[in-house]
Amino acid sequence: MLHLKNFDLEDLAMALENHFMDYETFFWVDPATGTIEMWSEEVADEADTEGWDVDDRGGIRIDPIDSYEGYRDMEQFISGVQDARHRDRLTLSIDRNKPFRHFRDAIHQLPGELARWYEFHDAAMKVRAIEWLRDNELISPEEAETALATSP
Template sequence: MLPLDAIDLDTLVMALENQYMDGETFFWLDPATGRIELWGEEAADEADAEGWDVDERGGLRIEPVESHEVYRDMEDFIAGERDPKCRTRLQRAVEHSSPFRHFKDALYEFPARQTAWYEFHDAIMKRRAIEWLAEWEVVDRTEARAAIERLREPR
């Protein structure tokens, strides 16, 4: 197992958020080093030439978070919004087609809440990243729980 600080959580979050990869291109984590790499045609060719592959190295494929989970995050944020005008506008935004785009567009009307959303979303995604690491036994579960609790504390 690795210490949590051996993992670049920002890179792991980015990999967990990346919904635009095809089946042949993905991010993976090397549990021996904590490095996160992009796997694609070029990386596969290089690995083949060097005589290794992701599975032999024990690499863990990083699957992106399902869009319904991110949608639920937006709903949770909206539910906690105190400004009724902002809450109503955001709620209407997610009821349209392309709710993610409409949500971000609606946030631009409320600059102070835009910052709050990004902080809220960042904390949720870091918790997911740490939970993912603990689930795959890359980091110690006790250390992971403590880190998640620190992320839940109000700032």
């Protein structure tokens, strides 16, 4: 088991949100080092010449979070928006087809809210990354709980 400091939480958060890859292309973490890497056919071909693969190294696949979690983040963020016009505009953006794209378009037109969104989003993803490490037994539950208690 490693310590939280051995992991790049930003890289892990990015991997947890990456919905643009197929089943044969994915991110994984090396439990011996905490390194997060991408696996693909090309990497597999190179790795075969070096004599290792993800499974041989005990790698743990990082599957992306479900999209409903991202949608829930947008809902939670919107509920905290103070300006009623902004809140209404953002609410309408996610009540449409392609809510993620429409939310992104709407939030970029509200500069004050955009900065708050990034702060909110980064904090939510940091919590998910810590929970993922804990759930995959890469860090101790005690260290995870301490880190989660100090997260915004």
